[in-house]
């Protein structure tokens with residue numbers, strides 16, 4: 001077992017081909033518990049493909065280890081049970097359900113039918129679960145709020161809470177802050193730091209550079225399916241290949 005696999009996530013040589021497109025080309029990436037790690041790159045670079053490969057939603061070569069357990073030969077639901085939780089780019093909530101119900105839909109196999117059983121049949125366990133994850137994302141008072149009445153920032157946090165509602169080891173967040181304004185994004189970043197500090201690592205994919213470079217401990221940059229940079233946000237801002245590939249212009253010197 002690789003040394004890196006003893007804690008956190010260690011994905012090595014992840015390779016995914018879609019027909020003639022090499023969407024991931026030997027991608028190796030580590031997330032240490034307690035850290036927020038960023039994965040950035042231009043559209044089509046292969047970021048979502050990497051999350052799909054790690055979580056088992058697309059066929060891939062390479063190895064996936066989580067806290068010393070090898071996961072790459074397991075089905076997606078077994079990887080989730082082992083502690084890999086993800087959000088989806090299209091992570092809309094059920095707008096007519098309460099926040100608690102939205103979380104329970106994701107937490108229990110069987111969808112809505114199970115929700116009623118969980119919420120009304122085993123009220124204690126369900127409400128404990130909901131209360132815990134909502135406290136972690138900073139929405140302790142929103143349990144009974146109908147999802148459509150939340151701000152966009154709060155809805156995104158419920159999306160993160162949903163991902164955390166299973167057995168939570170490591171969170172893979174695919175563009176969780178899309179559509180947030182800068183104030184909401186800053187508040188979201190604060191919660192992400194708190195979530196990471198709480199234990200599980202976080203892998204954050206987002207196009208909001210000030211969010212990613214401001215909140216992450218380390219950053220990976222992908223281009224054309226390959227990792228072209230791994231290092232701190234401060235190093236990323238100064239790396240000529242990163243600047244050329246991703247931004248085309250020098251990055252702001254703030255947040256160093």
Ligand SMILES: Nc1ncnc2c1ncn2[C@@H]1O[C@H](COP(=O)(O)OP(=O)(O)OP(=O)(O)O)[C@@H](O)[C@H]1O
Nearest residue numbers: 018019021023041042043044045046047048049050
């Ligand atoms: N299911 C699929 N079938 C065929 N090609 C795919 C599939 N999914 C992704 N691709 C291709 O793989 C490459 C990587 O796509 P991917 O969605 O992983 O990039 P991304 O970095 O997440 O992009 P974005 O920032 O736009 O979400 C692209 O060329 C894309 O067209």
